[in-house]
Amino acid sequence: xxxxxxxxxxxxxxxxxxxxxxxxxxxxxxxxxxxxxxxxxxxxxxxxxxxxxxxxxxxxxxxxxxxxxxxxxxxxxxxxxxxxxxxxxxxxxxxxxxxxxxxxxxxxxxxxxxxxxxxxxxxxxxxxxxxxxxxxxxxxxxxxxxxxxxxxxxxxxxxxxxxxxxxxxxxxxxxxxxxxxxxxxxxxxxxxxxxxxxxxxxxxxxxxxxxxxxxxxxxxxxxxxxxxxxxxxxxxxxxxxxxxxxxxxxxxxxxxxxxxxxxxxxxxxxxxxxxxxxxxxxxxxxxxxxxxxxxxxxxxxxxxxxxxxxxxxxxxxxxxxxxxxxxxxxxxxxxxxxxxxxxxxxxxxxxxxxxxxxxxxxxxxxxxxxxxxxxxxxxxxxxxxxxxxxxxxxxxxxxxxxxxxxxxxxxxxxxxxxxxxxxxxxxxxxxxxxxxxxxxxxxxxxxxxxxxxxxxxxxxxxxxxxxxxxxxxxxxxxxxxxxxxxxxxxxxxxxxxxxxxxxxxxxxxxxxxxxxxxxxxxxxxxxxxxxxxxxxxxxxxxxxxxxxxxxxxxxxxxxxxxxxxxxxxxxxxxxxxxxxxxxxxxxxxxxxxxxxxxxxxxxx
Numbered sequence: 001x002x003x004x005x006x007x008x009x010x011x012x013x014x015x016x017x018x019x020x021x022x023x024x025x026x027x028x029x030x031x032x033x034x035x036x037x038x039x040x041x042x043x044x045x046x047x048x049x050x051x052x053x054x055x056x057x058x059x060x061x062x063x064x065x066x067x068x069x070x071x072x073x074x075x076x077x078x079x080x081x082x083x084x085x086x087x088x089x090x091x092x093x094x095x096x097x098x099x100x101x102x103x104x105x106x107x108x109x110x111x112x113x114x115x116x117x118x119x120x121x122x123x124x125x126x127x128x129x130x131x132x133x134x135x136x137x138x139x140x141x142x143x144x145x146x147x148x149x150x151x152x153x154x155x156x157x158x159x160x161x162x163x164x165x166x167x168x169x170x171x172x173x174x175x176x177x178x179x180x181x182x183x184x185x186x187x188x189x190x191x192x193x194x195x196x197x198x199x200x201x202x203x204x205x206x207x208x209x210x211x212x213x214x215x216x217x218x219x220x221x222x223x224x225x226x227x228x229x230x231x232x233x234x235x236x237x238x239x240x241x242x243x244x245x246x247x248x249x250x251x252x253x254x255x256x257x258x259x260x261x262x263x264x265x266x267x268x269x270x271x272x273x274x275x276x277x278x279x280x281x282x283x284x285x286x287x288x289x290x291x292x293x294x295x296x297x298x299x300x301x302x303x304x305x306x307x308x309x310x311x312x313x314x315x316x317x318x319x320x321x322x323x324x325x326x327x328x329x330x331x332x333x334x335x336x337x338x339x340x341x342x343x344x345x346x347x348x349x350x351x352x353x354x355x356x357x358x359x360x361x362x363x364x365x366x367x368x369x370x371x372x373x374x375x376x377x378x379x380x381x382x383x384x385x386x387x388x389x390x391x392x393x394x395x396x397x398x399x400x401x402x403x404x405x406x407x408x409x410x411x412x413x414x415x416x417x418x419x420x421x422x423x424x425x426x427x428x429x430x431x432x433x434x435x436x437x438x439x440x441x442x443x444x445x446x447x448x449x450x451x452x453x454x455x456x457x458x459x460x461x462x463x464x465x466x467x468x469x470x471x472x473x474x475x476x477x478x479x480x481x482x483x484x485x486x487x488x489x490x491x492x493x494x495x496x497x498x499x500x501x502x503x504x505x506x507x508x509x510x511x512x513x514x515x516x517x518x519x520x521x522x523x524x525x526x527x528x529x530x531x532x533x534x535x536x537x538x539x540x541x542x543x544x545x546x547x548x549x550x551x552x553x554x555x556x557x558x559x560x561x562x563x564x565x566x567x568x569x570x571x572x573x574x575x576x577x578x579x580x581x582x583x584x585x586x587x588x589x590x591x592x593x594x595x596x597x598x599x600x601x602x603x604x
Contacts, residue, residue: 009196010053016203017046023211034087034311038210041080045174048074049199072110075134078141079103081171085148088307095144102137109133135179142175152308157256158220159212160308166209173202221319224255228319231255235323235330244334245272248327252301255319256290260304263327266297276304292320295328387414437479437565441589444474444508444516451487452506455495463500466491469507475589476516478566483586486559486570487518490582493555494522511585519583527574535572536560559584 024039051070079099086096109130149168153161177199180191208216231251238244245263253261253274260275292301301324393399393407448468459466476483487506494504502523509517527535536557563570563584574580 006193006196009193009200013196013200013203014046014050014053016200016207017042017049020203020206020210021046034084037080037084037087041077041084042206042210044073044080045077068110071134072107075106075110075138076103077174078138078145078171081145082141082148085145085152088311089148089152091144091148099137099141099144102141106134106137138178139175142171145171152306156306156308158223159217160306162220163209163212164308166205166212170202170205170209173198173205177202224319227251227255228322231323232326235326236333238330238334240338241331241334242272244327244330246274248301248323248330249274252303252320252323255323256303256305256317258303258305262302263299264302265299271299278304290317290320292317292324294324294331296332298328298331301327383414383417387411390414437482439477439479439566442476442478442480442483444476444518445470447480447484447487448506448508448518451484451491454484454488455491458492459495459504462495462498464495464498465503466495467503467505469505474508474510474516476586477589478568478586479562482562482566486562486584487520489555489559490520490584494520494524494580494582497524498522499524510588514588515585516588517583517585519581521579521581523579526576526578527572527580528576532572532574556582 021039021043024035024042048070051066052074079102082091082096082099085091146168149164149171153164153168155161156164177195180195180198212220228251231247234247234251235244238247249261249263249272252258258275260273260277262273262277263271265271288305288307290303290305292303294301301320303320390407390410394404394411396404399407448470452466452468455466491504491506498504504520504522507517507519507521509519511517560570563586566586568584568586570582570584572580572582
């Protein structure tokens with residue numbers, strides 16, 4: 001039963017190292033020096049153990065030369081493992097030279113050996129010396145490997161640290177098994193089984209260090225995963241690109257135990273650095289340069305990691321790629337925030353400029369209103385004197401007809417100037433919002449009769465018939481004086497621009513509920529459609545400035561502003577050769593319109 005157990009252990013031992021050799025050979029296809037050296041190391045152990053252990057159970061005898069070759073192959077294992085370690089970290093020259101000399105001496109001594117004695121036979125002194133030489137070489141070289149691998153794990157990420165130290169432990173265990181097997185003469189008994197079990201266990205530990213299963217890697221990587229989560233949260237909270245870089249580089253350097261890290265922008269400029277970063281060079285002694293591209297072409301994350309990291313911890317590079325993806329999103333977010341802040345700053349500046357402009361406009365408007373008020377007072381006094389003396393001259397019986405006509409011209413010009421002053425003042429008050437309105441219930445027929453009465457003398461002079469069309473009983477809520485001013489202005493314009501012998505009518509209708517419409521209809525020349533939009537522009541008389549008809553170009557502007565201030569609307573319908581209709585809609589009694597009139601009506 002014991003022999004069967006030893007056989008099972010031997011098969012497992014050879015299979016384990018053989019599988020490690022196959023995995024190492026597959027890895028060596030990536031053409032990395034470390035993969036080639038470890039493939040040679042595990043392949044040498046698997047081949048030599050298979051050559052010694054399995055024929056023993058099958059009763060085969062190895063030829064002497066083959067047996068000595070297998071001894072050389074087995075004893076080359078610590079040297080090959082040392083060269084594997086030297087792929088990551090510089091070897092002390094003395095150590096490398098001593099190990100190479102030791103292996104060469106072993107080869108020179110082993111190959112010409114006489115026939116090796118059978119187990120249980122008396123060992124000659126040269127065999128004892130050879131065993132001491134071989135064990136000394138193995139232990140010295142293995143001690144170098146164990147020391148380098150164990151110290152290399154210091155400061156490495158969790159996975160790389162555990163893997164390097166597992167390789168160191170496995171090397172120690174295989175060395176212990178060899179030391180136990182050296183003095184054993186009989187290949188039987190519990191000690192022999194223990195040696196095989198230790199060697200098999202070393203193969204398992206080598207497997208864990210060389211190619212650990214995913215579950216083990218995940219468990220070992222928990223500290224880095226925690227750092228990744230914390231770093232991701234910090235990166236996403238960053239307010240600008242510089243903060244993103246700072247929060248990105250610190251945790252990423254810790255995850256990979258990198259000596260230095262740099263975030264390089266898409267234009268090649270270095271945004272931020274952390275740790276040791278070479279100045280103007282891509283090389284950093286005893287480091288490996290790893291470049292992780294940020295998505296969407298936002299730049300690169302450059303890391304100067306330990307040479308052990310790419311081989312023992314490739315997943316950590318994957319964590320760095322995750323951090324780079326998060327950083328790309330954070331940078332995009334910061335760019336959007338920066339754009340929003342720039343827009344908000346621009347809007348704030350624009351609003352400040354608008355407020356300043358509005359305040360300046362208010363000050364200018366107040367100054368204009370004050371100026372016009374003072375000027376109107378200063379102009380009215382001499383103007384009233386001119387009008388008074390003109391009227392006296394015009395009515396003097398002894399005045400010649402020519403002089404009487406001249407006095408009449410003075411009176412008409414003075415009245416025109418007085419109307420201009422009044423209209424400019426009205427427009428200024430309306431723009432400043434200081435026009436005084438006194439809303440009341442007004443009978444439509446009464447205000448129409450008052451307006452007709454005032455315009456009749458001018459109509460008679462021009463031989464124009466003025467008629468009234470009244471919807472009986474219509475009442476409106478408006479400022480009586482301002483409504484009469486609007487209707488009178490429309491009637492005066494109609495009379496002025498209508499040919500003698502024609503008529504002008506003032507109509508009152510109800511186009512819809514809650515509205516009363518006053519319309520002034522004339523038989524004048526009409527207004528082209530493309531000119532109607534200019535009717536309500538200040539001082540724009542549509543080309544009639546040089547004609548015989550007097551006017552200021554402000555009457556319609558003031559009238560529309562007054563109508564809208566009373567909560568109404570004003571418009572025109574006209575066509576060339578068909579006359580014109582100017583209409584005014586005001587609220588009927590019982591309807592509070594929006595605007596100044598409604599507010600003042602409530603307060604009254």
